[in-house]
Amino acid sequence: MTSHLRAHFPAEVGELDDAELARNIEAALQVATRYGLRSERDRCRFINITTLYGLEFADAPEHRWMHQMLIEPAVPDPAQRLERLCLELIERERVATQNLQARERFLRAR
Amino acid sequence: MPADGLQRAHAASSDFNASKDPAVEQCPIKAAQAIEIELIDADGRPVKDQAFEVETADKRRYAGKTAADGACRLDGIAEGACIVRFKLDRGACEFLESVALRAAAGGDATPGKSADGDPTQHIIAEGECIATVAARYGYQPDAIWKHDGNQRLRQSRKSGYVLDKGDVLTLPVKHPIDFAKATGKRHRFRAVAANTQFQLYLMTAAGEPRRGGAFLLELRRANGAELPSIEGETRADGFIDVPIPPDADKGTLRIREGEKARAVETQLGRLLPSSTVNGAQRRLHNLAYYRGADDGQLNADTKRALEEFQLDYGLKPTGELDDETADLLAKVHCS
Numbered sequence: 001m002t003s004h005l006r007a008h009f010p011a012e013v014g015e016l017d018d019a020e021l022a023r024n025i026e027a028a029l030q031v032a033t034r035y036g037l038r039s040e041r042d043r044c045r046f047i048n049i050t051t052l053y054g055l056e057f058a059d060a061p062e063h064r065w066m067h068q069m070l071i072e073p074a075v076p077d078p079a080q081r082l083e084r085l086c087l088e089l090i091e092r093e094r095v096a097t098q099n100l101q102a103r104e105r106f107l108r109a110r
Numbered sequence: 111m112p113a114d115g116l117q118r119a120h121a122a123s124s125d126f127n128a129s130k131d132p133a134v135e136q137c138p139i140k141a142a143q144a145i146e147i148e149l150i151d152a153d154g155r156p157v158k159d160q161a162f163e164v165e166t167a168d169k170r171r172y173a174g175k176t177a178a179d180g181a182c183r184l185d186g187i188a189e190g191a192c193i194v195r196f197k198l199d200r201g202a203c204e205f206l207e208s209v210a211l212r213a214a215a216g217g218d219a220t221p222g223k224s225a226d227g228d229p230t231q232h233i234i235a236e237g238e239c240i241a242t243v244a245a246r247y248g249y250q251p252d253a254i255w256k257h258d259g260n261q262r263l264r265q266s267r268k269s270g271y272v273l274d275k276g277d278v279l280t281l282p283v284k285h286p287i288d289f290a291k292a293t294g295k296r297h298r299f300r301a302v303a304a305n306t307q308f309q310l311y312l313m314t315a316a317g318e319p320r321r322g323g324a325f326l327l328e329l330r331r332a333n334g335a336e337l338p339s340i341e342g343e344t345r346a347d348g349f350i351d352v353p354i355p356p357d358a359d360k361g362t363l364r365i366r367e368g369e370k371a372r373a374v375e376t377q378l379g380r381l382l383p384s385s386t387v388n389g390a391q392r393r394l395h396n397l398a399y400y401r402g403a404d405d406g407q408l409n410a411d412t413k414r415a416l417e418e419f420q421l422d423y424g425l426k427p428t429g430e431l432d433d434e435t436a437d438l439l440a441k442v443h444c445s
Contacts, residue, residue, distance in 0.1 A: 039127060074161050
């Protein structure tokens with residue numbers, strides 16, 4: 001898991017030594033368990049999220065919706081809740097990037 | 111760009127064991143015991159957050175919601191015919207095609223029933239109209255608007271697209287369609303949902319329609335999430351007339367004026383009926399008769415604006431918001 005994080009999130013974990021990173025992973029795993037995430041894949045995906053948005057994302061007003069998706073009662077399967085959250089985050093970023101490009105294109109044109 | 115890294119990390123996470131019991135290796139023939147459903151709209155775009163149920167061949171029931179890609183995959187289910195049932199009324203959903211499974215095998219799905227019940231009525235909040243309510247509960251707009259329970263509302267409001275805060279809509283009993291579909295396939299469905307329409311008339315300083323003017327409409331949901339921006343040009347009659355998603359709540363309209371671009375913030379779906387003082391004020395505002403606050407008070411400025419409007423359109427200048435004036439305001443305003 002530490003090598004996965006170092007490979008994909010160098011900016012976020014670069015300043016942490018292995019012991020600190022392992023402690024962060026352990027703390028994230030405890031939260032993942034509370035969300036009902038059991039497989040290695042799902043726990044890894046949850047740690048991806050906490051690495052980017054922080055372990056306390058559920059308490060941050062701007063990220064509260066992420067917590068809501070992870071407890072969504074209409075989706076009984078925790079793994080599917082997480083999958084939906086990951087895809088939503090990726091989609092939001094895709095739309096934001098496209099919109100930014102459209103705005104820059106519009107403002108540049110004469 | 112945090113989610114850019116997330117996309118790559120998400121894909122790489124698939125290398126980890128997806129079994130809920132890490133000591134158990136996944137079965138290599140798991141793909142034959144999976145089903146994928148995908149919901150798209152009339153333009154082929156994914157429909158997310160749509161609740162559904164799947165009843166498998168062994169009578170287990172699985173509930174879920176479509177993800178941002180409009181899809182959902184259930185793994186580890188009994189092989190055979192399933193019943194796929196979206197929480198959409200008959201006429202709001204149709205089957206398109208079955209294709210090969212797409213996603214990689216995941217962990218086993220957890221059976222469970224949907225927690226959502228179907229409400230019988232909805233009280234209109236600010237920014238809502240028949241299209242937003244229909245989209246929220248999975249109906250076609252007409253199925254709600256023409257329902258017998260809404261007869262009195264139809265008489266008091268000319269259009270379901272311009273409702274007042276507090277109006278009560280009765281929701282008909284929903285009749286979802288049961289689609290029998292096999293495991294081992296990805297089944298694609300289309301949601302026949304109605305978009306709402308963004309309409310705006312732009313004119314030049316000389317009062318002529320602004321033809322072919324470039325615009326960029328940036329849209330956001332009530333929760334602040336961005337929706338895809340819409341680029342285009344005004345029509346020959348000066349109108350911008352584009353479909354927007356029912357959940358669009360706010361917008362920024364950027365218009366190019368020569369070398370410069372002007373941005374106008376707009377709240378969507380906030381127009382109340384023209385028979386209400388607030389609805390009349392907003393229309394008078396947009397038609398350049400009124401400069402005061404849209405506060406719902408029939409004050410001196412509002413009366414004066416009504417008089418000017420009545421004079422211009424051949425009505426007796428009473429300054430009162432009578433039925434005739436309200437109807438003409440809606441007609442001139444095109445909404």
